[in-house]
Amino acid sequence: MNTPRGFRYASTYAGIRKVAKDDVALIFSDQPAAAAAVFTTNRVVAGPVTIARKNLRSSAGSMRAILANAGNANCATRTAEQVAVECVNSAADVLNIKPNEVLPASTGVIGVELDSALILRVLPKLHSELDAERFTHAAAAIMTTDTRLKTAYVSVGGAHIAGMCKGSGMIHPRMATTLAFVMTDAAVSRSALQLALSNATGRTFNRISVDGDTSTNDTVAVLANGASNVRPPRKAFEEALTEVLESLAIQIVHDGEGARKLVTIDVAGAPSDAAAEKIARAIANSPLVKTAIAGSDPNWGRILSAAGNAGVVFDPRETDIDMQGMPVCRGGLAADFSEDGLKQKLDAPDCTIRLSIRGRGKGSARFWTCDLTEEYIRINASYRT
Amino acid sequence: MNTPRGFRYASTYAGIRKVAKDDVALIFSDQPAAAAAVFTTNRVVAGPVTIARKNLRSSAGSMRAILANAGNANCATRTAEQVAVECVNSAADVLNIKPNEVLPASTGVIGVELDSALILRVLPKLHSELDAERFTHAAAAIMTTDTRLKTAYVSVGGAHIAGMCKGSGMIHPRMATTLAFVMTDAAVSRSALQLALSNATGRTFNRISVDGDTSTNDTVAVLANGASNVRPPRKAFEEALTEVLESLAIQIVHDGEGARKLVTIDVAGAPSDAAAEKIARAIANSPLVKTAIAGSDPNWGRILSAAGNAGVVFDPRETDIDMQGMPVCRGGLAADFSEDGLKQKLDAPDCTIRLSIRGRGKGSARFWTCDLTEEYIRINASYRT
Numbered sequence: 001m002n003t004p005r006g007f008r009y010a011s012t013y014a015g016i017r018k019v020a021k022d023d024v025a026l027i028f029s030d031q032p033a034a035a036a037a038v039f040t041t042n043r044v045v046a047g048p049v050t051i052a053r054k055n056l057r058s059s060a061g062s063m064r065a066i067l068a069n070a071g072n073a074n075c076a077t078r079t080a081e082q083v084a085v086e087c088v089n090s091a092a093d094v095l096n097i098k099p100n101e102v103l104p105a106s107t108g109v110i111g112v113e114l115d116s117a118l119i120l121r122v123l124p125k126l127h128s129e130l131d132a133e134r135f136t137h138a139a140a141a142i143m144t145t146d147t148r149l150k151t152a153y154v155s156v157g158g159a160h161i162a163g164m165c166k167g168s169g170m171i172h173p174r175m176a177t178t179l180a181f182v183m184t185d186a187a188v189s190r191s192a193l194q195l196a197l198s199n200a201t202g203r204t205f206n207r208i209s210v211d212g213d214t215s216t217n218d219t220v221a222v223l224a225n226g227a228s229n230v231r232p233p234r235k236a237f238e239e240a241l242t243e244v245l246e247s248l249a250i251q252i253v254h255d256g257e258g259a260r261k262l263v264t265i266d267v268a269g270a271p272s273d274a275a276a277e278k279i280a281r282a283i284a285n286s287p288l289v290k291t292a293i294a295g296s297d298p299n300w301g302r303i304l305s306a307a308g309n310a311g312v313v314f315d316p317r318e319t320d321i322d323m324q325g326m327p328v329c330r331g332g333l334a335a336d337f338s339e340d341g342l343k344q345k346l347d348a349p350d351c352t353i354r355l356s357i358r359g360r361g362k363g364s365a366r367f368w369t370c371d372l373t374e375e376y377i378r379i380n381a382s383y384r385t
Numbered sequence: 386m387n388t389p390r391g392f393r394y395a396s397t398y399a400g401i402r403k404v405a406k407d408d409v410a411l412i413f414s415d416q417p418a419a420a421a422a423v424f425t426t427n428r429v430v431a432g433p434v435t436i437a438r439k440n441l442r443s444s445a446g447s448m449r450a451i452l453a454n455a456g457n458a459n460c461a462t463r464t465a466e467q468v469a470v471e472c473v474n475s476a477a478d479v480l481n482i483k484p485n486e487v488l489p490a491s492t493g494v495i496g497v498e499l500d501s502a503l504i505l506r507v508l509p510k511l512h513s514e515l516d517a518e519r520f521t522h523a524a525a526a527i528m529t530t531d532t533r534l535k536t537a538y539v540s541v542g543g544a545h546i547a548g549m550c551k552g553s554g555m556i557h558p559r560m561a562t563t564l565a566f567v568m569t570d571a572a573v574s575r576s577a578l579q580l581a582l583s584n585a586t587g588r589t590f591n592r593i594s595v596d597g598d599t600s601t602n603d604t605v606a607v608l609a610n611g612a613s614n615v616r617p618p619r620k621a622f623e624e625a626l627t628e629v630l631e632s633l634a635i636q637i638v639h640d641g642e643g644a645r646k647l648v649t650i651d652v653a654g655a656p657s658d659a660a661a662e663k664i665a666r667a668i669a670n671s672p673l674v675k676t677a678i679a680g681s682d683p684n685w686g687r688i689l690s691a692a693g694n695a696g697v698v699f700d701p702r703e704t705d706i707d708m709q710g711m712p713v714c715r716g717g718l719a720a721d722f723s724e725d726g727l728k729q730k731l732d733a734p735d736c737t738i739r740l741s742i743r744g745r746g747k748g749s750a751r752f753w754t755c756d757l758t759e760e761y762i763r764i765n766a767s768y769r770t
Binding site for chain 1: 766
């Protein structure tokens with residue numbers, strides 16, 4: 001795989017999480033990188049999100065490093081912002097860069113004090129171990145309830161884009177989701193990067209849902225250091241970035257807490273793309289649809305009912321639904337299909353739901369979710385214990 | 386208990402549901418009753434809801450009977466409205482009243498044809514067995530995944546109000562929830578009755594959530610036949626009706642699919658009552674909060690995060706949270722509490738969450754929900770099988 005030139009990575013166990021598994025990651029760009037980020041829209045915002053926003057502003061979007069930890073969200077504590085600032089300052093010291101060139105990020109439990117000393121102590125080690133080959137190590141260090149590593153690589157012209165992310169629960173983005181870091185050696189201006197990121201997250205990270213909760217720490221950040229000396233056309237770069245983010249977003253849903261199935265929802269024929277997205281989101285968030293999928297039950301009535309709750313005006317009698325490519329509902333009524341046959345098809349790890357409204361509407365949207373299983377409950381009823 | 390005068394009830398097994406348990410209920414008023422109702426806001430609407438609305442309009446809110454069935458929602462089928470009309474016409478025939486004096490209601494699976502012959506066949510039997518003492522029989526006949534009978538009785542002046550309802554899943558009202566029928570022998574005008582019902586549902590049935598899904602069949606109907614010759618003051622009647630509906634609504638949440646705990650959420654100090662309700666609703670709908678309660682985990686960070694997603698502007702640093710009356714969060718930060726002690730208290734079947742925002746806001750709201758357990762998944766992954 002071709003990772004972007006001019007980036008190095010390191011990770012280590014700092015003792016933040018209970019199990020001895022790497023919990024701090026450092027990403028470093030050998031030269032200043034144009035940076036863009038989108039953050040949670042939750043009113044409750046973690047310390048590192050506040051500091052990351054501030055640093056992006058004061059550095060005019062020029063970044064050298066990302067410092068991330070798992071095991072503690074550094075949110076809703078007395079010292080949240082102070083801890084983030086201390087970590088950023090010390091990292092800048094060690095890396096010999098400016099504090100506002102460091103983007104901090106955290107994930108984990110909310111409301112528990114994070115001891116900055118734990119992170120400060122490992123910064124020299126992280127610095128000395130920075131290595132272009134340790135991309136996946138860094139990706140592993142930000143995992144929480146994740147069961148799989150989540151990475152994606154795309155090339156555009158002669159430039160490379162590599163992304164990593166974490167996320168499994170508290171997934172229901174309004175702006176971004178969880179933590180995702182994307183590095184590219186393409187040469188992209190700050191403003192073009194932010195626009196490309198906003199457009200790309202709108203079609204990827206804002207189109208996934210595991211449980212309808214939006215975290216306090218959501219951050220998607222892109223660093224473009226230009227080390228390839230390739231300046232891809234704007235459109236081509238945005239498409240490549242979208243491809244990376246779509247792959248990461250789908251990996252999150254695939255690894256949704258307790259999930260056994262990835263569900264792709266397509267809505268077509270809505271009055272507008274926004275309306276289509278609303279309908280798709282309502283279906284994706286319905287626990288009754290998600291449990292039906294878990295049980296391989298072709299219960300299209302729940303899909304139609306969820307769509308009816310989306311706050312979009314449409315005529316159920318003009319609505320067709322397919323599951324796994326089989327017609328289950330035509331004109332709001334049961335289609336003629338083999339229930340046993342479809343039940344078997346729904347046992348597959350990939351499920352598709354397609355809802356289309358007949359008529360003149362041209363609005364469409366794709367959304368991803370997962371099934372809702374007993375394992376989700378088990379994971380979340382005992383997350384802290 | 387004092388049931389309202391002038392009402393009689395009957396129920397029987399018509400063969401709609403698979404298990405041989407009563408699935409049709411008939412409620413009859415010996416004299417014309419003022420009737421008011423609120424219905425689902427889902428765009429997908431069951432046949433009986435359409436016909437009930439039509440009958441209420443054409444009879445100017447004068448009703449004699451409610452005909453309800455469980456086991457089939459009579460929704461999203463070719464014949465839904467036609468079946469509702471046939472049942473209403475036949476019931477009117479048998480009862481010797483006008484068709485538009487019958488309010489139909491259905492609950493059960495969506496998208497499966499309901500055979501009207503099953504209901505038509507049992508109408509003479511239901512008619513002949515009408516009995517003032519069979520109130521609870523009728524209440525039992527409308528149960529689906531319910532595990533408990535849900536009834537409530539209140540007296541106001543010399544008049545009586547008795548309510549029954551069903552509901553366990555697909556509970557997240559925007560207008561009403563599931564099926565609820567309230568009978569009173571108070572003398573109340575049609576317009577006063579509709580106003581009282583709208584106000585009362587706003588504070589009760591619209592303040593509960595089991596799973597965030599709004600059904601296609603939700604109906605709350607009140608019949609006031611005046612048989613007591615008591616005309617209670619408007620305010621007193623509304624309060625008594627609210628008491629009945631609150632009791633029924635709480636019984637639904639208590640019996641939420643898979644629920645082991647009733648959770649009462651109070652929000653205070655919000656910019657407005659509507660804002661308080663939004664925050665309470667966001668907490669009530671958060672799967673992460675609901676699974677934490679299931680695990681007796683005093684994870685107040687999830688409560689604060691859910692509140693932050695409500696779309697209400699407030700300062701987390703001004704926010705206090707109590708669970709079971711114990712402070713767990715003060716000013717957006719962890720309060721000093723015994724985690725083990727609180728864990729034990731959270732094992733109780735009744736849990737309380739109180740979120741209050743310091744400052745000048747006077748908005749408050751109470752909301753009810755239940756914990757989210759593995760049993761919810763089991764029930765809904767196999768509902769139709």
